[in-house]
Amino acid sequence: MNTKILHTLEFGKIIRRLANHAETSLGKAQAEALHPSSDLETVKLLLRATDEAAKVDRLKGGAPFGGIRDIRPSLQRARIGGMLNAAELLDIANTTFGGRRLKRFLLAVHESDPIASLVAVTETIADHTEVDQPIKACIDDQADVMDSASPELARVRVELRTSESRARDKLEQMIRTSSIQKMLQDSLITIRNDRYVIPVKSEYRSHFGGIIHDQSASGATLFIEPEAVVTLNNKLRELKMKEEKEIEKILLRLTSIVAEHHEMLGYSVEGIAELDFVFAKAGLARELKATLPMMNDRGFLKIKKGRHPLIAPEAVVPLDIELGNQFTTIIVTGPNTGGKTVSLKTTGLLSLMAMSGLFIPAEDGSQLCVFDAIYADIGDEQSIEQNLSTFSSHLTNIISILKGMTPKSLVLLDELGAGTDPSEGSALAIAILEEIHRLGCRTIATTHYSELKAYAFERKGIINASMEFNVQTLSPTYRLLVGVPGRSNAFAIAERLGLPRRIIDTARGQVGEDDLRVESMIASLEANRATAEAERRNAEQQRAEIEAVKRQLEDEQRRFREQRDKLLVRAEQEARDAVAKARAEADEVIRELRRLALEERGAVKEHKLIDAKRRLDQAAPELRAKDPQSAVKRKAERVEAGDEVRVVHLNQKGHVVELINDKEAMVQLGIMKVKVRHDQLEKLKSAPAAKPQQQVSATVKRTRDENVRTELDLRGANLEEAIMETDRFLDESFLNGFGQVYVIHGKGTGVLRTGLTEYFRKHKHIKSFRLGNYGEGGVGVTVVELK
Missing domain, CATH: 1.10.1420.10 (MutS, DNA mismatch repair protein; Chain A, domain 3)
Structure with a gap:
């Protein structure tokens, strides 16, 4: 570049x-x-x-x-x-x-x-750390070598401070003496040439022995080192030289670490x-406020709302431009001070910034190209010393550009063909643009020549553009309009400024019919563009409103899902807590039944069983109906003594022992008799022919019930479900006095068998267990022997 x-x-x-x-x-x-x-x-x-x-x-x-x-x-x-x-x-x-x-x-x-x-x-x-740690250990934050940098430096500095203290004490004794005070200019101790001295009036020089090191500008004061401290000062000088030598050793050692x-x-x-x-x-x-541009090497350039970075943000007008896709050359026309040159510079400068790895001041989605070179002929480079006119300087630059450009170059030309006869200048401008376009360079050129508008209109790959001008305010808007050629606003401006109408009409008569048609066409294009711009802004506004509503709905849906998830998590936790509580209560009831079975030795009194059943009912978690009004009572079925029924709220099968009244019946569930309302009974099988009613005993024997089996099939269940079912099965088997039961878990992956084996080892009512033998199911069955 x-x-x-x-x-x-x-x-x-x-x-x-x-x-x-x-x-x-x-x-x-x-x-x-x-x-x-x-x-x-x-x-x-x-x-x-x-x-x-x-x-x-x-x-x-x-x-x-x-x-x-x-x-x-x-x-x-x-x-x-x-x-x-x-x-x-x-x-x-x-x-x-x-x-x-x-x-x-x-x-x-x-x-x-x-x-x-x-x-x-x-x-x-x-x-x-091998470099900075030794340095930090020797040098403090004020760049002074610390006493701890070496033992020798510490020793020398201790001795140095002691000697300094002695020298100062000796001089302070002298200046406090009344006979000496009258000879001193000031009662203080100072330093000259790194030696302690006192300021003595010049007329008392003969009263002091020692060495004169300095005098004041007026000569009235002499800085004398008294003989009493000469030896002490000499020793201080020696110690300071030792200190400097030791510091030099330390610095050399640290420097060698850095060099390494x-x-x-x-x-x-x-x-x-x-x-x-x-x-x-x-x-x-x-x-x-720049953004990341997308880069390509295809010669495609698309800048969205690009701003010149050197113009104040409040004054800059954003630039929209596209080049290198359907057209490779843009010819920009428009009045002076309309912003043509700024548009050229903005395009070139943003390209240079992107090619340097810098963000560009434009909207997201802008695309720029990596050019092998950018050439520009911008501004008046007239040189008096080189005897070059404006036209000559421009032409010299253009000749240099034509020699160096390649198909991957960007060419920016300002006021092409200016500075000479309009007819010759426009012809030369067209010829130059044709040569650059033929090579395939990306080109943006500005001009005042109307002939170039027709050239751009007729030539494929070249497009007109113009700088927008507000005729109402007689001022440019600095907006680049690609696809719309610029039109002369001279008549409109002259009319608004008050030029007589007859003069304007005469001038219009001098303009050719073709030129008037072109002007009319351009005016129509501008009107259509303004309408399209308004419709586009309206569409963008509606799209923004729709997107805002969409975002609002998405936010509401998100909040709804979050709230739903929170409620589900809370409900699941409450359910887990209720199940855990019910399970604990049930375990306690089972333990109590086992204790009663052992104590009663064969019979359990019915009121104890009823009390245990009540506790089981109370242990069940309470669940709220989603809609209390929708809970309809089950219609009571007519049941008779001996009917096989299912107790709905317990999900257990049993048979009716007797009818207590019109609303309740006594139902045998395994070893227990339970009082149940008729609306909670579902008839499964009617009773056989009536037999003489026998007296029902007030106690229940722990005998085997036909509804209790000696085997449990767990195939298809997960480990947690299997353990719960096995626990219930073993309790029932133990209460029924079974000595041996079979637990069918299948072969599968072995997870269920392994988990149940661990559970069997810890169960207190299991005497022993083993895998099934041939004919018993093999490794898919565990045979459990109860105590």
């Missing part, structure tokens, strides 16, 4: 704004070196990185770059054997620490929101610089 186009389209101003968003000098340097790329894959990678940085900037408010410095000069000096000072070493430690913090931050973001491109850059940032790792440190700095540069692009995108 030639540098002239960057200057013409003011790309340098974008670079300066980009550099302002960099947090470090490293990022600023990369931003200032940014150059558009002509490789599609490279541009896509650059834009992907910018997109990820924009995501981090949006979610986390940017990345941390605090404490990072450009340490490359220090690394180079350490590599060639120079000694780094404490401040340089501290910058290196802070930079390596900042790099680690930046890497950890991006990796943490990557876990929840993938940013693969940025994470790939962090791979170049090493840990470097200078190559990896360099890679880390480059990675940090790259990340700072990428986040600077994200910052510029935020400032410009």
